[in-house]
Amino acid sequence: xxxxxxxxxxxxEIMHPEINRSLVELxxxxxxxxxxxxxxxxxxxxxxxxxxxDELVNSIRETVAKTDxxxxxxxxxxxxxxxxxxxxxxxxxGGPKRAQSAKQIDHVVAVMSGKGGVGKxxxxxxxxxxxxxxxxxxxxxxxxxxxxxxxxMFGLRKPPPAGESGILPVKTRTGIKVMSIxxxxxxxxxxxxxxxxxxxxxxxxxxxxxxxxxxxxLIVDLPPGTSDASLTIMQSIPLSGVVxxxxxxxxxxxxxxxxxxxxxxMKAPILGLIENMSYLHCPECGERIEVFGSSxxxxxxxxxxxxLLGQLPLDPELAHYCDTGTIEVYSIEFFQSIADRIDAxxxxxxxxxxx
Amino acid sequence: xxxxxxxxxxxxEIMHPEINRSLVELxxxxxxxxxxxxxxxxxxxxxxxxxxxDELVNSIRETVAKTDxxxxxxxxxxxxxxxxxxxxxxxxxGGPKRAQSAKQIDHVVAVMSGKGGVGKxxxxxxxxxxxxxxxxxxxxxxxxxxxxxxxxMFGLRKPPPAGESGILPVKTRTGIKVMSIxxxxxxxxxxxxxxxxxxxxxxxxxxxxxxxxxxxxLIVDLPPGTSDASLTIMQSIPLSGVVxxxxxxxxxxxxxxxxxxxxxxMKAPILGLIENMSYLHCPECGERIEVFGSSxxxxxxxxxxxxLLGQLPLDPELAHYCDTGTIEVYSIEFFQSIADRIDAxxxxxxxxxxx
Numbered sequence: 217x218x219x220x221x222x223x224x225x226x227x228x229e230i231m232h233p234e235i236n237r238s239l240v241e242l243x244x245x246x247x248x249x250x251x252x253x254x255x256x257x258x259x260x261x262x263x264x265x266x267x268x269x270d271e272l273v274n275s276i277r278e279t280v281a282k283t284d285x286x287x288x289x290x291x292x293x294x295x296x297x298x299x300x301x302x303x304x305x306x307x308x309x310g311g312p313k314r315a316q317s318a319k320q321i322d323h324v325v326a327v328m329s330g331k332g333g334v335g336k337x338x339x340x341x342x343x344x345x346x347x348x349x350x351x352x353x354x355x356x357x358x359x360x361x362x363x364x365x366x367x368x369m370f371g372l373r374k375p376p377p378a379g380e381s382g383i384l385p386v387k388t389r390t391g392i393k394v395m396s397i398x399x400x401x402x403x404x405x406x407x408x409x410x411x412x413x414x415x416x417x418x419x420x421x422x423x424x425x426x427x428x429x430x431x432x433x434l435i436v437d438l439p440p441g442t443s444d445a446s447l448t449i450m451q452s453i454p455l456s457g458v459v460x461x462x463x464x465x466x467x468x469x470x471x472x473x474x475x476x477x478x479x480x481x482m483k484a485p486i487l488g489l490i491e492n493m494s495y496l497h498c499p500e501c502g503e504r505i506e507v508f509g510s511s512x513x514x515x516x517x518x519x520x521x522x523x524l525l526g527q528l529p530l531d532p533e534l535a536h537y538c539d540t541g542t543i544e545v546y547s548i549e550f551f552q553s554i555a556d557r558i559d560a561x562x563x564x565x566x567x568x569x570x571x
Numbered sequence: 572x573x574x575x576x577x578x579x580x581x582x583x584e585i586m587h588p589e590i591n592r593s594l595v596e597l598x599x600x601x602x603x604x605x606x607x608x609x610x611x612x613x614x615x616x617x618x619x620x621x622x623x624x625d626e627l628v629n630s631i632r633e634t635v636a637k638t639d640x641x642x643x644x645x646x647x648x649x650x651x652x653x654x655x656x657x658x659x660x661x662x663x664x665g666g667p668k669r670a671q672s673a674k675q676i677d678h679v680v681a682v683m684s685g686k687g688g689v690g691k692x693x694x695x696x697x698x699x700x701x702x703x704x705x706x707x708x709x710x711x712x713x714x715x716x717x718x719x720x721x722x723x724m725f726g727l728r729k730p731p732p733a734g735e736s737g738i739l740p741v742k743t744r745t746g747i748k749v750m751s752i753x754x755x756x757x758x759x760x761x762x763x764x765x766x767x768x769x770x771x772x773x774x775x776x777x778x779x780x781x782x783x784x785x786x787x788x789l790i791v792d793l794p795p796g797t798s799d800a801s802l803t804i805m806q807s808i809p810l811s812g813v814v815x816x817x818x819x820x821x822x823x824x825x826x827x828x829x830x831x832x833x834x835x836x837m838k839a840p841i842l843g844l845i846e847n848m849s850y851l852h853c854p855e856c857g858e859r860i861e862v863f864g865s866s867x868x869x870x871x872x873x874x875x876x877x878x879l880l881g882q883l884p885l886d887p888e889l890a891h892y893c894d895t896g897t898i899e900v901y902s903i904e905f906f907q908s909i910a911d912r913i914d915a916x917x918x919x920x921x922x923x924x925x926x
Contacts, residue, residue, distance in 0.1 A: 411799050
């Protein structure tokens with residue numbers, strides 16, 4: 217058997233530690249080149265900064281060296297292109313059920329709006345912070361793959377560390393566990409130009425492959441719309457409930473009704489409606505300004521037959537805290553009662569989920 | 572009739588043997604040059620090595636020779652660029668049923684933001700209104716399938732009438748032609764719970780099956796994100812350019828950079844950036860309030876290397892006009908100069924598209 221063949225064979229034995237399929241099956245071995253006493257293996261990674269990179273490199277080096285102790289093993293790294301990544305995702309989903317360590321989540325609450333820019337991500341973040349302050353263990357899953365906002369709000373930049381059997385979420389200053397696509401990108405402004413199936417599989421991985429550990433609440437920040445991301449969340453994650461967010465505009469009210477309908481169709485219980493950006497106090501004269509028109513919240517909530525959980529002002533300070541990654545130090549007294557109502561509204565029989 | 576005209580006319584008769592539309596309709600005749608007794612026809616192929624190449628060349632030669640037996644016919648070959656190929660693909664998908672009455676569109680301009688709720692739809696609508704007031708013929712394609720806002724802004728509710736060979740767009744009070752999924756729904760709050768492929772095919776139909784007629788501008792209002800809808804528009808519609816919309820938040824700036832990257836990757840020219848919701852004047856004391864933090868527009872535009880087209884205030888009146896369907900009577904003097912800049916920025920060689 218040639219060295220080339222030997223190396224190829226032995227590479228089949230290296231299993232991806234998180235997915236339980238071999239690197240070869242996952243399309244991660246891009247090339248094997250043997251020249252004199254040197255063999256160069258090109259390892260293709262789905263994202264450049266995957267946390268288990270070094271682990272994989274070492275394991276290739278050690279395994280290949282076993283074939284011949286005189287062999288010099290060089291591991292070159294490459295980043296998968298979109299197609300290779302799609303293949304990798306598909307292959308990793310197909311694999312045998314993941315050997316995960318237990319994770320226990322009492323309640324998964326999705327924050328949804330239909331329309332973009334009504335403050336879904338700020339509400340998700342504030343809800344996580346408020347529940348955390350009430351002594352709950354909280355996780356925050358950013359399901360907005362093409363426009364992720366959560367890491368920036370909490371000032372998170374480091375890639376998620378690798379655990380023994382999956383990816384660990386990144387912890388905020390106060391201990392909220394966060395997972396977002398932006399934590400996996402090389403730079404935060406990188407575009408993620410994916411069609412629906414890839415979006416869905418990334419979200420499934422955030423749910424299935426992230427070692428959330430023990431949580432009272434996992435808050436899911438959904439992207440706008442009622443397409444792939446929302447569908448995947450509602451179809452593959454057992455939700456305790458959905459919190460709807462709207463703004464005073466009639467337009468937003470119309471679109472949030474679409475979101476409510478979707479939640480009903482997918483049998484996800486609606487916990488209530490929050491109206492964001494309801495009004496603004498002029499910092500100069502104190503005048504209450506209805507920036508987006510007069511509130512429609514009560515009518516919208518009644519029409520949908522759901523409780524109105526609260527109305528939030530438009531606060532220029534909040535934008536500042538979000539932009540500087542310090543949302544955790546923002547004073548959220550006004551939000552605490554909303555969080556309490558949500559905490560009271562989730563079904564009392566905990567649906568603790570074990571994986 | 573000049574030789575040039577004769578040749579152009581007769582070329583309309585040559586059907587693509589596989590697609591059943593004429594080579595002219597498919598955008599395959601790139602140039603016709605007549606000089607003395609020689610006519611040179613440039614045939615653009617989607618890919619250099621298409622198997623029916625010779626067949627096409629012969630059929631052009633024979634057909635053109637019919638106009639005048641003394642004519643020397645030269646067929647030059649060219650390969651389509653990405654945009655021409657996208658157009659070809661879109662045209663060929665439509666198949667024979669669309670051998671419709673001509674539609675002629677000079678410029679397609681997509682309005683994009685990445686992040687939701689920064690006012691993409693209002694900018695699209697205002698741009699359409701402003702161009703219309705300058706005497707242009709304008710259409711407005713609402714590509715936001717799960718959160719469509721356009722019909723409400725213009726107070727449109729009637730379903731689009733059927734034409735002889737396709738759907739007719741609905742006309743606004745001032746004559747802007749509009750197509751949106753919400754015009755096709757039984758009631759406007761109906762949810763459209765579709766995965767990506769359905770979203771894409773709806774958008775393709777809005778482009779291919781709607782009888783837009785003769786337009787100077789077709790404005791496309793994209794949904795947030797860089798997934799299916801944006802991909803489909805950029806791959807299958809030949810865009811004259813993209814207008815990016817952002818808000819003063821750092822967060823929005825980050826996401827609009829993702830959108831810009833996508834446009835670049837898809838070779839869609841960026842016409843410029845508009846910052847929306849830049850500031851608000853207190854109706855009581857006139858204080859200028861920076862609701863979403865201080866403007867980042869200039870930095871963002873510079874970073875992306877695109878012109879800053881303008882900064883728009885947050886105007887509570889605008890929300891009112893949008894909600895009451897009367898955006899056309901909103902005073903938009905401040906927007907007129909932006910529209911003029913866009914009008915000046917689109918490539919001067921009209922890309923009039925015939926179908």
